[in-house]
Amino acid sequence: MEMSAPLFKFGLFGEEASLVVAFAIGIGFGFFLERAGFGSARKLVAQFYLTDLAVFKVMFTAIVTAMLGVTYLAWAGVLDLSLVYLVPTYWGAQVVGGLLLGAGFVIGGYCPGTSLAAVATGRIDGLAYALGIVVGTVTFAGLFPWLGGLYLAGSAGTKTLPEVLNLPYGLVVFGVVLMALGGFKGAEWVEARFGGGGEKERP
Amino acid sequence: MATTIPDAVRSPAREATHVVAAQPYLNPYLAGIGLGLVLLAAFLTMGRGLGASGAFSAAVAWALNAVAPGYVARNEFLAPYVGDVATHPLKTWLVFEVMGVFAGALLSGLLAGRVRRTIEKGPRVSNASRLALAVAGGALMAVGAHLARGCTSGQALTGGALLNAGSWAFMMCVFGGAYAVAWLFRGQWR
Numbered sequence: 001m002e003m004s005a006p007l008f009k010f011g012l013f014g015e016e017a018s019l020v021v022a023f024a025i026g027i028g029f030g031f032f033l034e035r036a037g038f039g040s041a042r043k044l045v046a047q048f049y050l051t052d053l054a055v056f057k058v059m060f061t062a063i064v065t066a067m068l069g070v071t072y073l074a075w076a077g078v079l080d081l082s083l084v085y086l087v088p089t090y091w092g093a094q095v096v097g098g099l100l101l102g103a104g105f106v107i108g109g110y111c112p113g114t115s116l117a118a119v120a121t122g123r124i125d126g127l128a129y130a131l132g133i134v135v136g137t138v139t140f141a142g143l144f145p146w147l148g149g150l151y152l153a154g155s156a157g158t159k160t161l162p163e164v165l166n167l168p169y170g171l172v173v174f175g176v177v178l179m180a181l182g183g184f185k186g187a188e189w190v191e192a193r194f195g196g197g198g199e200k201e202r203p
Numbered sequence: 204m205a206t207t208i209p210d211a212v213r214s215p216a217r218e219a220t221h222v223v224a225a226q227p228y229l230n231p232y233l234a235g236i237g238l239g240l241v242l243l244a245a246f247l248t249m250g251r252g253l254g255a256s257g258a259f260s261a262a263v264a265w266a267l268n269a270v271a272p273g274y275v276a277r278n279e280f281l282a283p284y285v286g287d288v289a290t291h292p293l294k295t296w297l298v299f300e301v302m303g304v305f306a307g308a309l310l311s312g313l314l315a316g317r318v319r320r321t322i323e324k325g326p327r328v329s330n331a332s333r334l335a336l337a338v339a340g341g342a343l344m345a346v347g348a349h350l351a352r353g354c355t356s357g358q359a360l361t362g363g364a365l366l367n368a369g370s371w372a373f374m375m376c377v378f379g380g381a382y383a384v385a386w387l388f389r390g391q392w393r
Binding site: 005006007008009018019020021022023024025026027028029030031032033034035036037039040041042043045046047048049054057058059060061062063064065066067069070073079083084085086087088089090091093094095096097098099100101102103104105106107108109110111112113114115116117118119120121122123124125126128129130131132133134135136137138139140141144145147150151156158159160161162163164169172173176184 | 228229231232234235236237238239240241242243244245246247248249250251252253254255256258259260262263264267278279280281294296297299300301302303304305306307308309310311312315317318319320321322323324325333334335336337338339340341342343344345346347348349350351352353354355356357358359360361362363364365366367368369370371372373374375376377378379380381382383384385388389391392393
């Protein structure tokens with residue numbers, strides 16, 4: 001098959017049409033977030049009290065599914081992986097950002113995407129959380145002149161795990177699949193031990 | 204007289220006060236496959252992944268630009284979201300994707316009878332405390348997401364699937380940060 005994806009990068013549709021694609025992809029994203037129960041803060045944070053590990057299971061199933069699809073289609077010559085955007089790595093900024101985001105997850109009950117699913121399904125706390133994101137964004141912008149050092153900390157350019165570990169791409173893919181499968185088995189064990197119904201009950 | 208309700212009738216779904224009984228959530232592995240295929244579709248069509256926090260940045264930059272354009276123009280974080288005057292700041296891929304997220308979640312919620320005006324919290328916390336903590340958590344997460352250049356969608360999911368090194372470090376730290384404070388905030392949820 002001839003290399004033709006990403007379709008947008010090969011000029012198969014333009015800017016205006018890309019916004020329609022954005023809306024359609026968003027619908028799929030929101031639909032499965034809600035299906036998974038991620039419009040509910042109690043369901044989400046149960047991950048961190050070990051009673052319901054759906055966050056881990058859904059996230060890693062999604063990562064493995066998309067990763068295998070990308071790897072296969074790139075190998076088959078359909079997808080040009082070099083045209084898929086990678087966020088540059090800034091070790092320091094992403095480590096600190098991740099820790100803050102994780103704390104915000106437990107304190108607020110959502111992340112930005114799931115808060116939208118919460119608002120859409122009537123959760124008032126989701127609306128409060130979205131308001132918090134606006135407050136945090138204004139604050140971050142205000143502090144930005146002083147955060148420059150941290151924002152750029154550990155700059156490493158675009159870096160993939162295979163590059164960092166100096167291992168073949170396929171081997172890292174295989175490793176992630178094994179890790180996910182082990183994680184799923186562990187998650188089922190943890191739920192059986194600490195679950196006790198809790199968030200597993202009906203919404 | 205007969206006021207005892209048989210156990211079979213007293214299911215949580217029956218106790219909820221809406222017409223359609225709420226359906227249980229989808230199996231997490233099936234939901235994950237669905238989400239993964241949506242992410243794959245984004246890679247194949249656009250050459251980019253999913254996102255959420257960036258749309259908030261665009262919206263905030265647009266709103267602030269309406270009241271204080273000078274401030275936005277001088278702010279190195281906000282200025283790129285406003286960019287040139289030729290295109291509207293909200294006419295971007297992420298903003299349209301996020302509108303879709305809202306519509307998709309609403310659709311799924313309606314089909315499953317899960318749309319309900321409520322506050323998600325544990326039994327021992329007041330509504331006011333829960334809402335205050337939701338605002339605080341949202342603010343903290345926004346700062347983290349902007350520092351990391353993405354949130355759970357743009358970094359963890361998208362970068363995770365692309366084996367992006369910084370995204371994996373970020374994802375481990377999200378779980379680390381969350382587990383680190385979980386005990387401290389258990390009163391809100393347990």
